[in-house]
Amino acid sequence: MAVGGMCPLVHVPIIGNWNYFGIDQSLGIIFYVIVVLAFLGAFLNKTGLLRFCGWAAIALVILTLAAVWFKSHDYFSFIHFKKLINLASGMVKYKWGWFVILAGVLPLITVRKTVPVQQIPVVPLSEA
Template sequence: MIIIRKSFALSGLIICLLAGMLPMLKVPIKGNWNLYQTDVLLFFITYMIIGITGLFFFIRQLVGYRWMTLIAAGWYIISITAVFFKINNYFGWGFADHLLSRSLHMRWGWIVYLIGIVLLLLSVKKLKQIEE
């Protein structure tokens, strides 16, 4: 039996949706970039995963919701790793990459996105059924 904590689920979904608009990278001349400005494909896949998770929550498809929260957590790890490696190996040249990695910085939007993902993961609780 799967139990969903609705307050955690709704707050996690809202925080994840808002986190894509928060600053994710600090670019020297242009300022702060959100997830869309960082990578468009990453933005669309992230919002598609969050949208499907929200859809499963609202139609009460509990097994699908549980799987989508796990997929969202895995996608968070993949996306933050991809952005980190893109910053540190952008040109493929040692000097230019070293210079770029010192000028680009991860921002606090990743932490807010992580909080949303943790709330989504905490919203699902699987209980073993007791057979009578």
């Protein structure tokens, strides 16, 4: 997930590729707070925190995708022709970084608690 936030997420013509901080700085900060919480949950072996971070990241990704779509359509609202608005907003393209983020989220939402394994008593060979 941490690497996916720095990958190109949106391509805007003339301006170039944007990552999470290019799209919106506050969304980028929220995303990396979730990433830090996930790292903390992994180090402390807290499966509930890991699952929460996974679902929160999915919700944030969906929110960000919707925000980019609405912003690109709203940005060109000064044009009075619907076809030109769709053409102009269609020039904003989603990039491959979203797949990297989702590939990082999938292990988080599928994590399970580790059940302690019962130890089999070891019988020395001299007693057997």
